[in-house]
Amino acid sequence: MHVTFNVWMLLMFSLQHYVDSMTQCDNMKTIIRAEGVDVSLQLDKSGIKEVSWLMGGRHIATTKSMDTIDVKSQIFKGRLSQISSNSLKIKEITRMDEGLYVAHIFMKSGQEFVQCYNISIHRKLTKDNIFVLPNIYHNGSCAVSLTCKVNLTDVTVTWNRDDLAMTNDTLYLDNVEPSSNYSCTAINQVSNASIDVKPWNYCRTAKDVEGVTDIPTVYAQVKQDRRESFATIYSEVKKTNTFPRLIY
Structure with missing residues (x-):
């Protein structure tokens, strides 16, 4: 019965597209x-x-x-x-x-x-649809890459600072300064939304972890439905002999 129903749905789907094309x-x-x-x-x-x-x-x-x-x-x-x-x-x-x-x-x-x-x-975009995945590296100073992600499809992402706009979804910064501020903006055909990002906050968090020389971000995207909904889980892994520390 289950197979027959699936075959019937496939036929109806094909017929619909045939009718549309004709x-x-x-x-x-x-x-x-x-x-x-x-x-x-x-x-x-x-x-x-x-x-x-x-x-x-x-x-x-x-x-x-x-x-x-x-x-x-x-x-x-x-x-x-x-x-x-x-x-x-x-x-x-x-x-x-x-x-x-x-x-x-x-x-x-x-x-x-x-x-x-x-x-x-x-769907209309909101701030809740946007999140940032950081990679922080210390070598006498703080270098960081910040990837702006959106949990909806058909979205364009830009990084902005003052009048400067960068269309890449990943921002690379060397020698991060405490005063630097950026915003990540997501745009689709019906709406836009932005979040403010202070890169130094990621550097300061990483410096609180003693003995860290390199903190890669590990994350996974879990698709929740067939259209456009994702949940993202990520953590910063401390490269020492201790267990990884999760940063929320």
Whole structure:
């Protein structure tokens, strides 16, 4: 039974992509939004009789004149409404809702048109999505490399100091000064977030560990779901005859 179900899901997935590839769109619009907002699929035609709305090849709703809507999909129950000119509004969109939407437009004149929308949904970034992995080395002074990580995908990372921006995710510093300050900024298509970083704090922590000449950072990223969530565990390992000391 389990194998049969998996085969059926694979067939449905393949059929959906086949239907999407065979759709002939008169016009394609790309919509990029943050997760959790309302999204409107606007139609710019007048004289519309009714519109059949499809998502992934499945009929999800029909909008008609007089502001009536017939929702066909249980997944969208309570989240679809009709707005002006038979346009469709999706309430509190999620990443599971992203994909190709197709509006089959039937005109009062008897003409038919196909309007397509490619919807891409991204999570809003916060400071909690950003963390720094340090490598600290002492050779008479403090040299440090700081790698800025983000636990979401499709993100660009930059290091910033005053008006200087560095697009590499790893910052290399020799002879770190106590007064130096940097910020790590993460940017995606719908938001950005930053954290402030003082490199000297890592040097000062490492100096508190007696007899350390070289402290590499050991870390692991654990993927929690198939989309974009990671947990990162890391520690600084003391190279002496004692057990490693964890730095939190």
